[in-house]
Amino acid sequence: MSQSLKIENLHATVDGIEILKGLTLEVPKGEVHAIMGPNGSGKSTLSKVMAGHEDYTVTAGSVMLDDINLLELEIDERSRAGFFLAFQYPHEIPGVSNANFLRAARQARLPKGEEVDAVAFYKEMYLKMDELGMDRKFTGRSVNEGFSGGEKKRNEILQMMMLEPKYAVLDETDSGLDIDALKVVAEGVNTMRSPERGFLIITHYQRLLDYIVPDVVHVMFDGRIIKTGGKDLALELEEKGYDWVTKELVPA
Amino acid sequence: MADSATLEAVNIDQDEGNFSYPEDYAHDAGYGLNEGTVDYISNIKGEAEWIREFRHKALKIFFAKPMPTHWASKDLENIIFNDIRYYLSKGQAPTRSWDEVPDDVKKTFERLGIPEKERKYLAGVEAQFDSEAAYSNVKEELTKEGVIFVNSTEGLREHPEIFRKWFGKVIPTGDNKFSALNSAVFSGGSFIYVPPGLKVKHPLQAYFRINAENFGQFERTLIIVDEGAEVTYMEGCTAPKFETATLHSAVVELVAMKDAKIQYITVQNWSNNVFNLVTKRGLAHENAEIRWIDCNIGSRLTMKYPGVIMKGRKARGEVISIALANNGQHQDTGAKMIHAADETTSNIVAKSISVGTGQSTYRGQVHIPKHLKGCKNNTECDALLINSSSRTDTYPAITVRGNQHSTQHEASVSQVSEDQIFYMKQRGLSEGEAMSLSVNGFVNDLVREFPMEYSVELKRLIDMEMEGSVG
Numbered sequence: 001m002s003q004s005l006k007i008e009n010l011h012a013t014v015d016g017i018e019i020l021k022g023l024t025l026e027v028p029k030g031e032v033h034a035i036m037g038p039n040g041s042g043k044s045t046l047s048k049v050m051a052g053h054e055d056y057t058v059t060a061g062s063v064m065l066d067d068i069n070l071l072e073l074e075i076d077e078r079s080r081a082g083f084f085l086a087f088q089y090p091h092e093i094p095g096v097s098n099a100n101f102l103r104a105a106r107q108a109r110l111p112k113g114e115e116v117d118a119v120a121f122y123k124e125m126y127l128k129m130d131e132l133g134m135d136r137k138f139t140g141r142s143v144n145e146g147f148s149g150g151e152k153k154r155n156e157i158l159q160m161m162m163l164e165p166k167y168a169v170l171d172e173t174d175s176g177l178d179i180d181a182l183k184v185v186a187e188g189v190n191t192m193r194s195p196e197r198g199f200l201i202i203t204h205y206q207r208l209l210d211y212i213v214p215d216v217v218h219v220m221f222d223g224r225i226i227k228t229g230g231k232d233l234a235l236e237l238e239e240k241g242y243d244w245v246t247k248e249l250v251p252a
Numbered sequence: 253m254a255d256s257a258t259l260e261a262v263n264i265d266q267d268e269g270n271f272s273y274p275e276d277y278a279h280d281a282g283y284g285l286n287e288g289t290v291d292y293i294s295n296i297k298g299e300a301e302w303i304r305e306f307r308h309k310a311l312k313i314f315f316a317k318p319m320p321t322h323w324a325s326k327d328l329e330n331i332i333f334n335d336i337r338y339y340l341s342k343g344q345a346p347t348r349s350w351d352e353v354p355d356d357v358k359k360t361f362e363r364l365g366i367p368e369k370e371r372k373y374l375a376g377v378e379a380q381f382d383s384e385a386a387y388s389n390v391k392e393e394l395t396k397e398g399v400i401f402v403n404s405t406e407g408l409r410e411h412p413e414i415f416r417k418w419f420g421k422v423i424p425t426g427d428n429k430f431s432a433l434n435s436a437v438f439s440g441g442s443f444i445y446v447p448p449g450l451k452v453k454h455p456l457q458a459y460f461r462i463n464a465e466n467f468g469q470f471e472r473t474l475i476i477v478d479e480g481a482e483v484t485y486m487e488g489c490t491a492p493k494f495e496t497a498t499l500h501s502a503v504v505e506l507v508a509m510k511d512a513k514i515q516y517i518t519v520q521n522w523s524n525n526v527f528n529l530v531t532k533r534g535l536a537h538e539n540a541e542i543r544w545i546d547c548n549i550g551s552r553l554t555m556k557y558p559g560v561i562m563k564g565r566k567a568r569g570e571v572i573s574i575a576l577a578n579n580g581q582h583q584d585t586g587a588k589m590i591h592a593a594d595e596t597t598s599n600i601v602a603k604s605i606s607v608g609t610g611q612s613t614y615r616g617q618v619h620i621p622k623h624l625k626g627c628k629n630n631t632e633c634d635a636l637l638i639n640s641s642s643r644t645d646t647y648p649a650i651t652v653r654g655n656q657h658s659t660q661h662e663a664s665v666s667q668v669s670e671d672q673i674f675y676m677k678q679r680g681l682s683e684g685e686a687m688s689l690s691v692n693g694f695v696n697d698l699v700r701e702f703p704m705e706y707s708v709e710l711k712r713l714i715d716m717e718m719e720g721s722v723g
Binding site for chain 2: 053074095159163
């Protein structure tokens, strides 16, 4: 049985325009990989295609979560199979409290007839909120409604911690965060690093990778991975800029 | 119990267009409506002459008034008044065996967690829900405190000195065609009087009384709360009432004397063959407060605009309303706020959800005349559309004259965004679960106004209504 999140030759279009053009990469369980790339290289598209967003059409390739063909599953089935996406722009759910939303998500993972143990659930949630430095009043507030950018991202990490996915994709989680919030979010991710879990961190800037040190760094451009290296690749990229990638690495 | 021969006899009479009822069938007014029907009801109830006259006068008005189809729905033309029975006493209600109750209705009861005994009542298997044993203590306590809590017949017969003064005064017979109809043939309903200064601790519920004719077709309710007293009244339940009768037309009048408070809570889930045409209005004296909290689910057509007439200085009126229109249903609901004294305040918050081909309409009237000062109104109406075939309309009529008032009006129409659903599904919720949660979120702030047990049932009910709405 394979133990990885494996993307092979993935092609995807939106409104008939091809965005992903044969992307291949593999995140083995226990590793943290980063994808860096300039704006418009298709990073966010990749995350949405993996999650199953209906605006995107997969025209070729595969995404395997261990032995499960992710692309054959519905959006919610992918989630329950262990795939988690931390959104770049988390949506608001007016009138639905954070606690109720998380509880519903946990409930959806239980066999029919079983109920979430409310006491244990709250205990666990409070513990994790403490780790993320989230005030308890957030449990009663509507999901992401009126949250600051930093609060929304923390909330994404809280959801990830509560749902304990096998593989998590973080889409530009660092955008809009000040340095303190960034540290808290990074710490949350670091506590979840485990031999049982893989991470794919999508980011435009190297900054986040100071706090979440990746095992592997991929450079994405024009819908493909054009270079893969160790954590130093991120630093090199930061130093030389994306021009270096586009000019030096893309075969003419 | 109606035997088949009797039913047949009644049916034949109906075909001939003549009203008659067999002597041996003493508790059924038969089909159709004329003076004989009214006399029949009056006789059965042993009513005083003034009530009989009240009924007859109402019948004339009913016949004289046209259907309000020019502003409301043409669907009203489909009510066939001659096909309706206007009075069935308890024990004579049409009965059926449990086996005859449709499976989907049984399943709904089960899923809502309705107790066995109530299920049978709601399904029309038992004519009565006998709750005397459970509630006799409450009733005794109320009586000791001087609260009168009886049905309309008893109220008018035993306590005319209290009820006659206000009966038909808040909602005059001729207010509309259906208030006239109710005034002609009413039976059942609650008549309540709360003495000065008494704050009734527990909400009064329609089924507290053994003679619960409350779910009748033409119930009549009158609640008078004396100076400084307070009461909460609740009617209905979230289970779908399995109706054979297709017309429900109630009149509810509230009177809050100086400094009194009345909260009237309704949760109704009608089966989708029912025309639910109800007139509800309260009269608030000085510094009194009347709140209507109203939840309408189901029915073929509901027309209901609870109102408050703020007659005394600093009186307050409020309508909080949730309407859910599913396939083939039309919820035409709203509020009427009539400011008739200085410094009166009214608040309307209405939320509607249209699912499938469901249609919801908000119709509001706020009236503040020129000679008053310091009046305030706030109106918010929000509509949520679930499918592209769903429909919503808003008709707010706010008439404010003079410049010493403050009014606010906000209206919104929204759809649950696809991105919101995508987000929720990414967390593992199915499309149906995501939609239910979103809809519950939309009405959440209003559901909180309902008592706990109602709000839990409401949430479950919305979950069930949302099933099959997506995909």
